[in-house]
Amino acid sequence: xxxxxxxxxxxxxxxxxxFLTSCTCKKKDILYKNYNSxxxxxxxxxxxxxxxxxxxxxxxxxxxxxxxxxxxxxxANKNGFIYCINIKTGKIxxxxxxxxxxxxxxxxxxxDLVTGPIISNNYLFVGNKQxxxxxxxxxxxxxxxxxxxxxxxxxxxxxxxxxLLVHSMGDILQGLxxxxxKILWTVSLGPSNIFSIRGLSTxxxxxxxxxxxxxxxxxxxxxxxxxxxxxxxxxxxxxxKKNLININDIxxxxxxxxxxxxxxxxxxxxxxxxxxxxxxxxxxxxxTKKNFIIxxxxxxxxxxxxxIISLNAKNGDLIWIQDKFKNNKINxxxxxxxxxxxxxxxGFLYWxxxxxxxxxxxxxxxxxxxxxxxLIKNKLIIQTIYNKIYLFEILITS
Numbered sequence: 001x002x003x004x005x006x007x008x009x010x011x012x013x014x015x016x017x018x019f020l021t022s023c024t025c026k027k028k029d030i031l032y033k034n035y036n037s038x039x040x041x042x043x044x045x046x047x048x049x050x051x052x053x054x055x056x057x058x059x060x061x062x063x064x065x066x067x068x069x070x071x072x073x074x075x076a077n078k079n080g081f082i083y084c085i086n087i088k089t090g091k092i093x094x095x096x097x098x099x100x101x102x103x104x105x106x107x108x109x110x111x112d113l114v115t116g117p118i119i120s121n122n123y124l125f126v127g128n129k130q131x132x133x134x135x136x137x138x139x140x141x142x143x144x145x146x147x148x149x150x151x152x153x154x155x156x157x158x159x160x161x162x163x164l165l166v167h168s169m170g171d172i173l174q175g176l177x178x179x180x181x182k183i184l185w186t187v188s189l190g191p192s193n194i195f196s197i198r199g200l201s202t203x204x205x206x207x208x209x210x211x212x213x214x215x216x217x218x219x220x221x222x223x224x225x226x227x228x229x230x231x232x233x234x235x236x237x238x239x240x241k242k243n244l245i246n247i248n249d250i251x252x253x254x255x256x257x258x259x260x261x262x263x264x265x266x267x268x269x270x271x272x273x274x275x276x277x278x279x280x281x282x283x284x285x286x287x288t289k290k291n292f293i294i295x296x297x298x299x300x301x302x303x304x305x306x307x308i309i310s311l312n313a314k315n316g317d318l319i320w321i322q323d324k325f326k327n328n329k330i331n332x333x334x335x336x337x338x339x340x341x342x343x344x345x346x347g348f349l350y351w352x353x354x355x356x357x358x359x360x361x362x363x364x365x366x367x368x369x370x371x372x373x374x375l376i377k378n379k380l381i382i383q384t385i386y387n388k389i390y391l392f393e394i395l396i397t398s
Contacts, residue, residue, distance in 0.1 A: 043396065044361060044394065044396055046363050047395055048390065049379075049393055050089060050390075050391050051390045052090045053388050053389070054388075055078075055079060063114055063156055064078065064114065064116065065374070066372065066374050069119040072085065072087060072093070073389075076113050077387055078112055080102075080111030081096070082096050082117060082126065084138065087376075087379075096141050098134060098136075102143065112128045113128050114153060116156075118156070118159060119138065120159045120178060122137060123144065123179075124136045124137075125157055125159075125164060127149075127166070128153070131148055132149075133148075133149060135147075135181060145180055147183070149166050149176075151169040151170050153167070153168050154167065155202040155203070156202040156253075158204070158205055159178060160210070162179060163175045163225070165210055167202065168200070170188075171215050173186075173187050173188075173189055173210075173212055185227035189212060189214035189220060200251060201213035203253075204253055206256055209221055209222065209223060209230065213251070213253075214250060215250075217267065219232070219234075219250060219273065220233075221278065233273055233279075233280065235269045249266040250263055250265045252290070255293070257313060261273040262292070262299065264292065264301070266287075266289070270283065272313070282316045283316070284316040288301045288302060288304065289304065290302045290333070291333070297312065297313045297314060298354070299311045299316075300354075302333060306326050306327075306330050307323045307325070308321070308322040308330070308340065308342070320356060320357040321357070325350070328344040328348075329344060329345040331345075336375060337394075339352065340354050340357075343373065347364060348364055348365065349364075349370070365382055365390060366384045366388060366390070368388070370383070371384060378395075380394055
């Protein structure tokens with residue numbers, strides 16, 4: 001049986017076929033472009049250059065982390081060993097044992113180093129739990145001077161010109177002559193708070209001034225040369241029902257950005273202050289115990305629920321929240337190639353799109369928690385809590 005079709009019917013059939021094919025192709029095209037764009041955006045690889053293990057014990061305090069200086073990597077462990085590592089190969093060039101140089105068994109079995117190293121003009125500085133600072137000449141591998149400060153050192157060292165700044169327990173800030181260890185000045189950052197968390201805010205330098213947070217919620221700007229106070233501001237400005245026992249510690253290092261000082265205290269106060277006067281520009285409530293970062297006028301922080309929060313740095317307004325990692329303990333925020341990177345307590349490295357907080361990828365680094373990350377151009381130095389050190393090269397292909 002033959003079916004006769006009119007010319008009009010055939011034309012309609014051809015038109016519909018072409019239209020459907022066109023739509024399908026366009027749809028595939030769009031999907032392909034979106035997928036390809038997403039794939040290219042995520043095409044980050046990490047090439048392992050080397051790995052090494054420094055010491056046997058875990059890191060008892062988080063202020064011991066790698067320091068990069070003139071093509072070499074310096075590390076210390078709590079038992080008093082200081083290592084110099086070739087950044088290209090990961091091999092140990094030299095090491096010294098401060099116990100052998102400083103004291104003899106059985107008078108000190110461990111040195112209990114808690115902070116450092118930091119290097120300035122070929123002098124390396126480390127500090128221990130008993131409040132003792134060691135200055136070492138890295139050329140001669142010898143101790144230059146030893147100085148006792150007020151109490152246990154609980155923050156990173158900071159150096160400006162010839163002054164070594166030390167923030168120790170009891171909220172004591174001291175300036176030492178880095179060349180001979182002489183104490184130049186000592187100031188109290190305010191009355192101590194009996195309800196405080198172990199740890200202290202690392203000072204931040206601004207020209208010849210230093211900004212420091214304290215355990216009583218005070219943030220201050222002082223002159224480095226003599227420790228004189230320029231201004232002081234109190235972060236405890238309002239009644240917070242979640243802060244029942246008045247724990248007001250500022251343990252997070254302040255951040256200076258575009259003439260503004262950003263601080264966060266344990267009571268949930270996140271504040272932006274005028275750098276010149278200390279006056280409050282804005283304040284919000286966000287609970288965080290980890291250092292935050294600012295990039296392109298956007299502030300990124302990790303709150304107590306392990307959510308990553310993005311805020312407008314100019315007014316503190318919320319931009320986005322990423323809560324995919326609430327069941328992880330995340331830390332070590334940093335920015336590279338317009339992406340937000342961070343780690344969790346199971347040895348993973350993650351990255352997000354910085355504008356919308358969209359999850360982009362992850363990489364398993366180690367089975368243990370990552371303690372510290374140091375970014376040098378496109379090289380990533382990663383230190384775990386068991387002092388395993390990795391060097392990765394970040395590869396981004398188009």
